[in-house]
Amino acid sequence: MLDPRLANDTIAAIATPPGDGGVGIIRISGSQCRSVANALFRAANQRFTDFIPYHLHYGHLLDANGNELDDVLCAFMPGPNSYTGEDIVEINCHGGRAVLSAVLDEILHKGVRLAERGEFTYRAFMNGRMDLSQAEAVAEMIHAPTKAAMHLAQVKLSGLLGQKITDLRARLEYLRAQLCIAVDFPDDEIECLSPEELIETSASVRTEIDELLSAVDRTKAWREGALVVLAGRVNAGKSSLMNALLGRNRAIVTDQPGTTRDYLEESINLNGLNIRLADTAGIRQTDDAIEAAGLEKGRELMDQADLVLLLADGTAPLTDETMSTAATLDPQKTVLVLNKSDLDGFDTSNAAQMAAHDLEMLAISAKKGTDIDTLCARIRDRILQGAGQPDPDELAPNARQAAVLGEAALELSELEQDTAAGIPYDLLSVRLETACNTLSGITGEIASNDVLNSIFDAFCIGK
Incomplete structure (x- = not known):
């Protein structure tokens, strides 16, 4: 479980898969990452005084007794222009399990906490580096079984799905504003939103939601x-x-x-x-x-x-x-x-x-x-059959996002029925508000801790 009260901790984890490899990466994020890295790192260049942002520095990592653990490459990336939006240090070690474990132990002994599952991406989301749809796309990129699935995840990682949802919400928020005017100034000579325009705009948004939902089945085989x-x-x-x-x-x-x-x-x-x-x-x-x-x-x-x-x-x-x-x-x-x-x-x-x-x-x-x-x-x-290759800019919601879109589409359908039945505007505005808030669950403006934990708990440690 990701605890917001621990958001100011400096965290670390191995960011590469378990097992032996040529290179292994340890990531440290938080306000103390630079001082921790300086305490462990000895640069091969005698003129080194401190980490230059976005440069690779070659040297050695030493344990608490001054013994050499490994020769490494270190990079410092200051926030907010980093993956998490915080200061980050990434250490490139040899990829053996014993090496990575020893280096991580030394980092943790400096008062750094081991990261929870998905905590680096969670911090990126909380710090505004990405919306929730992009955060989910990170996990989809990691687990993509094919190149086509990777591309579908990349489209969402670029922010196109989040932007699409933002645009749909903006159109619904405009309707909400028009309804408020009609309710607050019923006797003034103000041109108000007609029921026909309300139904037409709602239906157009719902049609675009249905198009997004159709991509779920069309791309399922490619994604899963x-x-x-x-x-x-x-x-x-x-x-x-x-x-x-x-x-x-x-x-x-x-x-x-x-x-x-x-x-x-x-x-x-x-x-x-x-x-x-x-x-x-x-x-x-x-x-x-x-x-x-x-x-x-x-x-x-x-x-x-x-x-x-x-x-x-x-x-x-x-x-x-x-x-x-x-x-x-x-x-x-x-x-x-x-x-x-x-x-x-x-x-x-x-x-x-x-x-x-x-x-x-x-x-x-x-x-x-x-x-x-x-x-x-x-x-x-x-x-x-019937699916073909995904389009270059195909937006394919995942199962959670599809469920949210379905709820919003149902709310809009009932809004249109209520409008046609002559339900007062003040009651219709409640349905519009519900539809807007539901869509917010995709990008994360409105998302419960339970939803966030269910998403980020599915991540690997180190991402």
């Missing part, structure tokens, strides 16, 4: 990736297909039925689209409690999937298990994959009874890799 589930009867070739799609042996493949008792999940990148592949337990009747639990989990994954690849052995008629499974699946989210096209007896007419389910059908050989590229292309096309 997609779940593709491999399902089918035992020995249909699901694990072989998993390995073929991954290009390596990840799943165990044997002739013994029921090898996959739980589910395996791995990720692949299909030309910029992140796909989570889930290989599920083979469908069959079983008295094995563990296998039954795996089958139930597979059923849950199929319900959640963006696309189900229903595998079947193309050398024989479809089994009752395959047919019953197909009957429960959405044709818009299912592809029937006939496997083993390399074997004698393979015949696509074996799946003729599936015509009633209106499923797209593809023939492959998972073992030989035949037509796997074709299947990959279809997976990508099916996931992205």
